[in-house]
Amino acid sequence: MIITDTHTHLYSDQFNEDRNEMMQRALDAGVARFFIPAIDSTYLPAMLDLEKSFPNNTFLMMGLHPTHVKENVEEELAFVKKWLDKHNFYAVGEIGIDLFWDKTFLKQQQQAFKTQIQWAKEKNLPIIIHCRDAFDEIFEVLEEVKDDKLFGIFHCFTGTLEQAKKAISYNMKLGIGGVVTFKNGKIDQFLNEIPIENIVLETDAPYLAPTPFRGKRNESSYITKVLDKLVAIYGLSPQEIAAITTQNSKEVFGI
Numbered sequence: 001m002i003i004t005d006t007h008t009h010l011y012s013d014q015f016n017e018d019r020n021e022m023m024q025r026a027l028d029a030g031v032a033r034f035f036i037p038a039i040d041s042t043y044l045p046a047m048l049d050l051e052k053s054f055p056n057n058t059f060l061m062m063g064l065h066p067t068h069v070k071e072n073v074e075e076e077l078a079f080v081k082k083w084l085d086k087h088n089f090y091a092v093g094e095i096g097i098d099l100f101w102d103k104t105f106l107k108q109q110q111q112a113f114k115t116q117i118q119w120a121k122e123k124n125l126p127i128i129i130h131c132r133d134a135f136d137e138i139f140e141v142l143e144e145v146k147d148d149k150l151f152g153i154f155h156c157f158t159g160t161l162e163q164a165k166k167a168i169s170y171n172m173k174l175g176i177g178g179v180v181t182f183k184n185g186k187i188d189q190f191l192n193e194i195p196i197e198n199i200v201l202e203t204d205a206p207y208l209a210p211t212p213f214r215g216k217r218n219e220s221s222y223i224t225k226v227l228d229k230l231v232a233i234y235g236l237s238p239q240e241i242a243a244i245t246t247q248n249s250k251e252v253f254g255i
C-alpha cells in the first residue's frame with residue numbers, strides 16, 4: 001500500500017529534534033510520497049536540505065504563502081520566479097488568499113496569487129491553493145484565469161458541497177486532511193457525494209492533527225486516520241483508498 005501525503009511541511013522547526021524518526025514512522029505506515037509546500041524565502045534552505053536527505057520520497061513546491069505577503073512582496077515574488085527557473089519543482093504553492101489573520105494586504109495577496117498562477121501555467125505546473133475565509137475572493141480570481149492550463153489542488157478543503165463542486169469545476173482536486181475527522185468538521189457530511197477521483201490526501205503537518213491527536217503536533221504518519229475516515233465515508237478498503245488517491249496525486253503532480 002502506497003499512501004501519498006500531498007501537503008506536509010516536513011522541514012518545519014517542529015521536527016528538528018526527531019525528523020528521521022518521524023519520517024520512519026510515516027514510511028512504516030505506508031506513506032512513501034511527500035509533497036512539500038513552500039511558505040517564503042526563509043524556508044528554502046531547510047526544504048533543500050530535506051530534499052537532499054530524502055531524494056526518493058520528497059517532492060518540493062515553490063511559491064509565496066498568502067499569510068507571508070507583506071511589504072516585501074515584490075522581492076519575495078522575484079525569489080519565487082528565480083527559483084522556479086533554476087530548480088525542479090512539482091507545483092506552485094502554497095498560494096492563495098487568507099483573510100482570517102489579516103486583511104491589510106488583500107490587494108497584494110490577490111495580485112501575488114494571479115502572478116503565481118501565470119507562472120504555473122507557463123511551466124505546466126499545478127497550483128496548490130490555500131484558502132482561509134476567502135472562498136469568494138479565490139473563486140473570483142479562478143474565474144478570471146480559468147483555461148485548460150489551470151489545474152491543481154484546493155488544499156485543506158473545508159467548504160460546503162456547493163463550494164466543493166465549484167472548486168472541481170476549475171480543475172482542482174480537493175485536499176482532504178485532519179478536518180474530515182473532526183466532530184464539527186462538516187465536510188464528512190457530504191463527501192460521499194463527491195466522486196473519489198477528485199480527492200487527494202494530506203496532513204498539513206505539523207498543523208491540523210486528526211482526531212485523536214487534535215491539538216497536538218501533526219505528522220505524516222497520522223494520515224492513516226484520514227484514510228480510515230475515507231474508508232468509512234466511501235465504503236472502500238484502505239488499499240483501494242490509498243491506490244486511488246495516490247493515482248489522483250500522480251495526475252496532478254505528473255509523478
Ligand SMILES: [Zn+2]
Pocket residue numbers: 007009037094204
Ligand atoms: Zn500548508
